Amino acid sequence: MGVKLLLANDGVEGIRYYDTYRKNGGYTTAEKALKMSQADIVEEVKKSGLRGRGGAGFPTGMKWSFLAKPEGVPRHLVCNADESEPGTFKDRYLMEFHPHLFIEGLLISSFALGSNRTYVYIRGEYSWIPDILNQAIAEARNAGFLGKNILGSGFDCEIYVHRGAGAYICGEETALIESLEGKRGNPRMKPPFPAIQGLWMRPTVVNNVETIAAVVPIIAMGGDEYAKIGVGKSTGTKLxxxxxxxxxxxxxxxxxxxxxxxxxxxxxxxxxxxxxxxxxxxxxxxxxxxxxxxxxxxxxxxxxxxxxxxxxxxxxxxxxxxxxxxxxxxxxxEDQCIVKHTMTLARFYNHESCGQCSPCREGTGWMYKILKNLEYGHGKLSDIDLLWDIQRRIEGNTICPLGDAASWPVAAAIRHFRDEFEWHVKNPEESQKRNYGLAHYADPIHVAATA
Amino acid sequence: MNFDLVMSETPKFKVTIDTISVEVPAGTTILNAARMIGGDVAPPTMCYYSKLKDSGGKCRTCLVEVSKGSEKDPRPMPKLVASCRTTVMDGMEVKNITSEKVLDARKGVVEFLLINHPLDCPVCDQAGECDLQNLSYEHGTEATRYEFKRRTFEKEDIGPYISLHMNRCIMCFRCVFTADQLTEKREHGILERGDHAQIGTYLNKALKNDFIGNVIDVCPVGALTDKTFRFKNRVWFTKPVDAHRNCSNPKCCGHVRLWMRGDEVFRVTARKDEWGEVETRPDGTPGWICNECRFEKKQTKDWVIEGPALIPRSSVIAQGHYVGTKKTPVLIDKVIGKEPQYQLNIHDISDVNKPEIELSKIAGPAHSDDFNK
Structure with a gap:
């Protein structure tokens, strides 16, 4: 049984509501944090070795310390709850069942970063969650944990929940900021990075929901204690x-x-x-x-x-x-078809490309069409090499990581499952009736003995 | 008075692009530094437009390799960078045409831009002055690997002066920035996303602004063309002539280029510089022209003619011109450190042609007598 930090109270009836959460030790960490100095909180997060849980795994403490702090310019914390990656639904679980843990994390992080207005950019498809969050925010405000002069610390904080319109690209931090500003969700050119010029050209930190929630146990137990969980640079717990x-x-x-x-x-x-x-x-x-x-x-x-x-x-x-x-x-x-799977992913990235830069806009659609041919038995052997060539020319040449995200699954599928692609080409009729099966993909790999 | 500001000059940074060094003020982009050197070293651009704020970074044709970040931090940059949006650092070393990686990526970008382009150059008014044409001649391949139906859009009428061919668009966003920054009311933008993104006027509003005609000049392809010139003539059959008039619109510079045949004015455009952008006027402002100058004044008597316009000799428009062409500087020998080995040198095999005779100095069509002097 592993350590549970974020889901420690999972299954407690009514944990969604303030009273139950408070009875289970909720908001005591926020009380502790508001008595600490802002630099100390950042230092604890740095010590904890927490890595961004949104995908890239960038150290959160380092990201926070990059935040520019010019005089007289407001800073913002923006929480990226635009969880649209196919197969990922951990943030939804946290927000839906543990909204107060999330809000406590937001409060501590906002205090540490000096953000008086904090935004939660939530995926448009999560249509029922803004209500849950808004209810939790109202409860927290009634209890004095949000609003003006929180717990007499002199710190003001408001949290706003903003619903996206269902675009995957708005999970990219600069596209998210653009969308939050009310513009078309196109990723910005970097530099400048959001830590210098983000939301409304003000210094901004964009963090994932799970990262924000993880701040609560870090402050509760201390950064050093948190870093002891896990191995090496992978500290803490991960959903x-x-x-x-x-x-x-x-x-x-x-x-x-x-x-x-x-x-x-x-x-x-x-x-x-x-x-x-x-x-x-x-x-x-x-x-x-x-x-x-x-x-x-x-x-x-x-x-x-x-x-x-x-x-x-x-x-x-x-x-x-x-x-x-x-x-x-x-x-x-063993019954799944990798070609079909890759095609599905390529279709997704084709649909979600913002259309700003040419390699991604044109390349994702091209890859999808070729994969569709391969899947339905109209492919050629040269198509596999062509796919490889296309993904190679998309990767790294685009404005934002969506180009990379579109080309990696295709590249890996060809790299590891080339036989299956070739089988689809060579047996066009059979490939429509049955799947390639497990083949040798579970066979032990020969490891050369080291001298 | 702030003396710091007065006393401190912008520091100069030394940047080396394709082995050629140049000193530029801090804050200059790699692309603009390369343009100061000129010639082959300047990366091609499809979306960057120096006169439009926020343009660039989208087409990815100007990608370059930074092999040395700066004097202080000599690490190379991990990815190719868009030279139009990356500022130089002191001691930076950049590889453009000397980098295999860059040429390969550029080839890829050209291929991507062309897979959904209709390639209807024979009936396109932009042919001859099209950036995409030039780019694909230089960096493209002779055949496409794309075997699918090309993307098409329904035709949209955007008013009496400008015709929009969305099929040809490469989504450079230049016209969007032009409409945003030059006109008072924005009625022009991008709809949809991904490979079905398109330029549109929201709710089919006709474009009624005084300066909206400039979107024709900024368009690198034939997506936005002049309806008053439509199918009238091929650009290389017309003669470009510089002219001006006293325009009543205070924001219009009135200095234009007329595209004539005989005494007939076929088309009026802004004057363009060697990078295909609207020329900067002597007072430093871009030479945008108003719709009245562009679309209404099609008589020779409306204009004071200054003389033939300078056209780059590499341009197809220069065919049939014997005066008023200019040579683009050739730097390939400097970049590779030796004279290039041409597979066919016309001077070696031709008895008629003589390299010492400058063709642009000859008035009228060249005659064998010109070479026997």
């Missing part, structure tokens, strides 16, 4: 949203010390593959990160057991590794 062909899909809190195998097959977490099938592949961190075949998922190329943490998951780079990303853990069993 994983497990889905796909598993017995128990859902949101799980892990302390990053367990292995991938344990996470998938133990009854505490995913509970194994559904219907007794075998594991074929997995996307460990949301649709943008490279897909891994079963053998590379459970063991690294060096033959070590792959663990559920940032370092181990990215062991081997993109050639044989992946990323923990935003924690959308998608499991595919």
């Amino acid at each position: 994983m949203s497990a889905c796909g062909n598993i017995n128990k899909p859902g949101v799980y809190e892990i302390d990053m010390t367990i292995s991938v195998e344990e996470f998938i097959f133990s009854d505490e977490y995913c509970g194994g593959i559904k219907n007794g099938k075998r594991l074929k592949a997995c996307i460990p961190g949301g649709s943008s990160v490279p897909i891994l075949p079963a053998n590379l998922l459970l063991k690294t190329a060096k033959g070590e057991t792959r663990m559920m943490n940032y370092e181990s998951m990215s062991d081997g780079g993109f050639a044989t590794g992946s990323m923990i990303g935003s924690g959308g853990f998608e499991v595919l069993d």
Whole structure:
């Protein structure tokens, strides 16, 4: 049984409401934090080694210390709740079932950063959650935890919930800021970074929901204590949203010390593959990160057991590794078709490209059309190389990371599952009737003996 | 009085682009530094427009490799950067045409721009002065690998003067910035997103602003063309002539380029500089022209003619011109450090042609007598 920090009160009846949350020790951390100095809170977060939970894994304390603090210019904290990555639903779970934990985190972070007006940019499809959050905000205000001069500390804070209009691109921090300003959600050119010129050209920090929530246990237990949980640079706990062909899909809190195998097959977490099938592949961190075949998922190329943490998951780079990303853990069993899966993702990125820069706007649609041909048995062998060429020319050449996110899944699918693509081309009729199956994707990898 | 501001000059940064060094004021972008060197070293641009605020960064044709960040921090930049939006640092080293990575990425961008372009150059009014045409001649491939139906849009009428061919658009956003920054009321913007994003006038409003005609000049392709010139002539058959008039509109500079054939004025545009942008007037302002000058004044008597316009010799418009062409500087020998080996040097095999005779100095069509002097 791992450590539970964010979901410690999971299952407590009425934890959604202020009274129950307060009875279970809620807002005591905020009381503690408001007596600390702002620099001390930032220092605690730095010490905790907390890494951004939105996908990139950038150290939060460092991000906070980059925030410019010019005289007389308001600063803002913006919470990125535009969780649109296919396969990721941890933020929704937090906001829906633990809204007060989230608001307490927002209050502490706003205090640390000096943000008097804090915004929560929430995904448009989460239509029922703004009501939950607004109710929680009203309760917190009534209890004196929001508004003017909170707990006599002289700090004012208001939290506004802003609903997006359902665009994936608005999860990119500068596009989110543009959208929040009321403009078209196009990513901005960087530099300047939001820490210097963000919302309304004011210094802004954009953080993920889970990151904000994790600030509460960090301040409660101290940064050093928090850093002891987990391994290496993967400190604290991480929410994983497990889905796909598993017995128990859902949101799980892990302390990053367990292995991938344990996470998938133990009854505490995913509970194994559904219907007794075998594991074929997995996307460990949301649709943008490279897909891994079963053998590379459970063991690294060096033959070590792959663990559920940032370092181990990215062991081997993109050639044989992946990323923990935003924690959308998608499991595919032996009956799944990788070509179809990749096509679905390509269709998603084609639909969600903002259309601002040429490689992403034109390239994502092209990749989708080629993958559609391959999937429906009209492909050619040269199409596979063409796909590789297209993704190579999109990656790294775009304004925002959406171009990379669109090309990585395609690249990884071709890198690891090229046989399946070729089988689709060579057996166009058969590929419409049955799937390629598990083939050799779970076979142990030969590891050369080290001298 | 703030003496600090008066005393301190903008520091000069030394930047090396393709082995050629230049000193530029701090805050200059890599692209503008390269343009100061000129010639082949300047990266091509499709969306950046120095006269429009916030333009650039979108087309990705001007990507360059930064092999040394600066004197203080010599690490190379991990990705290719958009030279139009990246400012130089002191001691920065940039690779443009000397970098394989850049040329490959640029080839990719050209391919991406062309997959949904209709390639209807034979019936397009922009042909001959089209940036995309020039770009694909230089960086594109002869055949496409795209096998699907090209994206098309329904035709939209945006008023009596300007015709919009959305199919040809490459989404450079230049016209959006022009409409935003030059006119008082914005009726022009981007609708939809991704590969079905399109330029539109919201709720089909006709564009009625005095300066909206300038979107034709900024458009790098044939998406926005002059309806009064539509299908009248190919640009390379007309003669560009510089002219001016006293325009009553205070914001209009009145200095234009007439595109004539005989005594007939076919088209009026703003004057363009060597980068295909509207020329900067001597007072430092961009030479935007008003709709009246552009669309209404199509008589020779409306204008005071100054003389033939300077046209780059590499442009197809220069065909048939013997005066008023200018040579683009060739820097390839400097960049690669030796004379390039041409596969075919016309001077080696032709008895008629003589390199020492400058063709632009010859008045009228060249005659064999000109080479026998």
